[in-house]
Amino acid sequence: MPNDLDSFDLAILAVLEGEGRLSAAEIGARVGLSKSPVQARIKRLEASGVIRGYGARLDRVAMGQAxxxxxxxxxxxxxxxxxxxxxxxxxxxxxxxxxxxxxxxxxxxxxxxxxxxxxxxxxxxxxxxxxxxxxxxxxxxxxxxxxx
CATH class of the missing domain: 3.30.70.920 (Lrp/AsnC effector binding domain/regulation of amino acid metabolism (RAM) domain)
Known part of the structure; x- marks a missing residue:
């Protein structure tokens, strides 16, 4: 799969890695695509296992794990x-x-x-x-x- 990633896929992944809660429209605005192609690419990246899941970044110090x-x-x-x-x-x-x-x-x-x-x-x-x-x-x- 890594050879199949184009510049739009890599841009989408970079945006998601930094801010995973953005809408497809917001991601599209950042990478230069409309909402529908972004949604299709994200689904493909999820199905292929490139995107393994989504989660919150925790402040471990605030949690008492400094x-x-x-x-x-x-x-x-x-x-x-x-x-x-x-x-x-x-x-x-x-x-x-x-x-x-x-x-x-x-x-x-x-x-x-x-x-x-x-x-x-x-x-x-x-x-x-x-x-x-x-x-x-x-x-x-x-x-x-x-x-x-």
Whole structure:
């Protein structure tokens, strides 16, 4: 599908990514199309899976989740069954906002969001370290978010 995206599709996606609640007419005005072609393109992009869904951007600080830490996770076993076990288990940890398998000296990079360092310490000790096949972790605390 990526090769089928034209400049109008990319423009529509950029507008939606920034402001997902705009009407088709408003999007059309920004990208130079009328309402009907914009609606048809959005339906096609949704059906093809390019647009996976819509959601609200939340202010995590206002929600009491201002503490951000990035955690390198090293596994004791990196065979496929172990990776799948880790993948399934990490999905159940709500404080893990993102989880990426990494080609590096460690296996996964997690973005963990909590209220403060004490809450992070509990999540690390009780949840992340208890995930299947975790051999070790290294934590990097974010001091400031420059771009989110």
């Amino acid at each position: 503490h951000v830490a990035f955690v390198e996770v090293r596994l004791s076993d990196t065979r496929e069954a172990a990776l799948q076990a880790f993948n399934r288990a990490v999905l159940a940890v709500p404080e893990v906002e993102e989880c990426h398998m990494i080609a590096s000296r460690f296996d996964y990079l997690l973005k963990v969001r909590t209220s403060d360092i004490q809450a992070y310490r509990r999540v690390l000790g009780e949840r992340i370290s208890a995930l299947p096949h975790v051999a070790g972790t290294s934590t990097y605390v974010a001091m400031e978010t420059v771009k989110d």
